[in-house]
Each structure stands twice: as C-alpha cells, then as structure tokens.
Amino acid sequence: MARKSTKSTTKKSLFKRIAIAIGKILLWFFIFSIIWVIAYRFINPPITFLMVQRNWERKADDKPAKIKNAWVKFEDISDNMKRAAVSAEDQLFLKHMGFDIKAIEKAYKSNEKKGSKKKKIKGGSTISQQTAKNVFLWPGRSYVRKAFEAYFTLLIEVLWSKERILEVYLNVIEMGDGIYGAEAASQKYYGHSCRKMSRSEAALLAACFPNPLRWNPNKATSYIQHRKYLIMRNMRRLGPLDF
Numbered sequence: 001m002a003r004k005s006t007k008s009t010t011k012k013s014l015f016k017r018i019a020i021a022i023g024k025i026l027l028w029f030f031i032f033s034i035i036w037v038i039a040y041r042f043i044n045p046p047i048t049f050l051m052v053q054r055n056w057e058r059k060a061d062d063k064p065a066k067i068k069n070a071w072v073k074f075e076d077i078s079d080n081m082k083r084a085a086v087s088a089e090d091q092l093f094l095k096h097m098g099f100d101i102k103a104i105e106k107a108y109k110s111n112e113k114k115g116s117k118k119k120k121i122k123g124g125s126t127i128s129q130q131t132a133k134n135v136f137l138w139p140g141r142s143y144v145r146k147a148f149e150a151y152f153t154l155l156i157e158v159l160w161s162k163e164r165i166l167e168v169y170l171n172v173i174e175m176g177d178g179i180y181g182a183e184a185a186s187q188k189y190y191g192h193s194c195r196k197m198s199r200s201e202a203a204l205l206a207a208c209f210p211n212p213l214r215w216n217p218n219k220a221t222s223y224i225q226h227r228k229y230l231i232m233r234n235m236r237r238l239g240p241l242d243f
Contacts, residue, residue, distance in 0.1 A: 033136075037155045040135065041164060044071050048172050049138045051180060058178075066178030068188065074167035076195050081182050082241055084202035085170060087234035088209055088227075090127040093166070094241065098128040098157040099150075129153045131169040163243050170194075175205065175212045189217045203231040 047067070055065045086093045092100050106124060125133070132152035137145055156165055175185035182205070186194035190201050197205075201217075207227035208215040215224055 033152070033155065034159075036136070037152065037159050040168070041160050045135050045168065045172060048134050048180075050134060050174060053139055054174075054178065067180065068178055068184040069171070069180040070183040070187070071171050071181070072183045072194060074163050077167070077170055077182060078194055078197040078202060079241070080199045080202040080235075081170060081186075081194055081197050081205070082166060083235045083238055084199070084206040084231055085127065085166070085209070086241065087238050088203075088206035088231045089130070091234065091238065093127050094162055094243070096126060096128075098126060098153040100124060100126050126153075127169050128157055128165055130173070131165050132156055134172050135168060161243075173209065175208070176216070177213060179212075185217075199232065199235065200228070203228045203235065206231050 051067050051069075055067065058065060090100065129149055132155075133139075133145075133149050136152045137148055160168075171181040171183070173182075174180055175182070176188060179185050179188055182194040182197070185205055186192060186197055186201070189205065190197070204217045204220060204224070207220070207224045208217055215221070217224075220228070
C-alpha cells in the first residue's frame with residue numbers, strides 16, 4: 001500500500017511540475033508576444049521569415065541573396081495603392097476585427113468541392129491575417145501555424161490601428177522575386193515611387209498579389225488583365241477609404 005501511495009504521489013508531483021512548466025512557458029510567450037506586437041506598432045519590421053526563407057531557396061539554387069525593400073509611411077503611399085489592395089484582398093477590411101467569416105466559409109466550401117490535394121487551395125485570409133502571418137510567423141500551412149496566425153491577428157487588431165496594419169502590409173508583402181513592398185515593386189515595374197502610382201498601375205499590381213513569383217505586372221496575362229478590371233470596378237464601388 002505504501003508503495004502504491006508513493007507511486008501515486010510521485011506521478012501527481014510529476015504532472016504538477018509539468019503543468020507549472022507549461023504554464024510558465026505560456027505566460028512568457030503571452031508577455032513576449034504582446035511586447036513584440038506593441039514594439040512593431042512603432043518600429044518598422046526590419047525583415048520577415050518569408051524573406052529569410054526566400055534567400056535560403058536562392059542559396060540552394062546558387063543564386064545571390066536578394067531583398068529589395070524600401071519603407072514608405074502610410075500617408076505617403078498612394079491612395080490608389082491602398083484602395084487597390086483593399087479591393088483585391090479584403091473589401092471589409094475597415095469593418096471586421098481581423099476575420100471575414102463569410103470569406104472563410106466560402107473558401108472552405110470551395111476547397112471541399114475540389115477535393116484534390118493537387119489543386120490549389122483557396123484561402124479566405126483578410127489583410128490583417130496576412131499581415132500577422134507575414135510579420136510574426138513562418139510560411140506554410142498547418143493547424144498550429146493557423147492557430148498562431150489567429151492569435152497574432154487578434155493582437156494587431158487590438159493593439160494597432162487599421163492604418164498601421166495596412167501600412168505594414170503594403171511594406172512587407174512579397175511582390176516579385178526578392179521584391180517586397182509597394183515602393184520596391186513600383187520602382188521595379190513602373191520606374192517611379194508608389195507615391196505616384198495611378199489607379200491602373202495599382203490595380204494591376206494588386207492583381208498579382210496571390211502569386212507574385214508567377215505573375216508580373218509588366219507581362220500581364222489575359223487572366224491578370226481581367227483581375228485588374230475587376231479590382232478597378234471594386235475600387236470605384238469602394239470609394240475613398242474612411243480611416
């Protein structure tokens with residue numbers, strides 16, 4: 001009886017230590033993540049995990065490292081670029097708290113109908129979710145990463161303004177091979193700053209957002225031209241962004 005009691009006590013003690021350790025890890029992660037998010041409210045992210053991954057891929061292909069990125073303040077980004085991004089990626093951006101439930105349900109149903117891993121998975125991510133993923137997380141698809149994405153999405157929605165979310169989004173999003181952000185993309189494809197981007201240029205660039213390594217604004221396919229037309233139509237309907 002004494003041995004059984006001792007074993008039981010030992011197990012309880014072990015589980016208690018494990019529970020305390022897990023609790024401490026979660027607490028420190030919670031504290032660190034909040035400090036990290038608050039810091040990036042004022043400090044521009046110097047690099048993202050995607051930039052690092054892309055350069056590892058370039059190194060594997062014996063190519064030199066390449067990161068073209070120039071930060072532009074929110075007020076200096078063309079309104080056309082802001083409206084094109086919202087029109088193309090997240091038309092309810094100013095209304096939701098980080099998640100577009102209808103878009104997620106629509107994407108889920110679409111992916112169920114496809115039923116094949118070979119076919120491209122359609123996403124329902126908002127600009128807030130994409131920003132959280134790009135800035136704080138690693139690329140890839142998994143339930144664990146999605147859980148972290150949801151967590152960081154809620155944090156930036158609470159701790160950042162919508163202006164800051166869109167500013168960060170438009171400055172770190174991948175827009176070509178080694179090209180990140182609207183300024184670097186505008187200089188590369190149009191030869192001028194994103195401050196001067198026209199409605200047509202912004203819509204064409206936003207049309208390439210889903211696959212910037214495949215699609216190029218300077219070599220727009222008929223599909224991209226059609227996406228551009230739809231985005232420009234949405235921009236007219238959307239009107240000025242009321243932040």
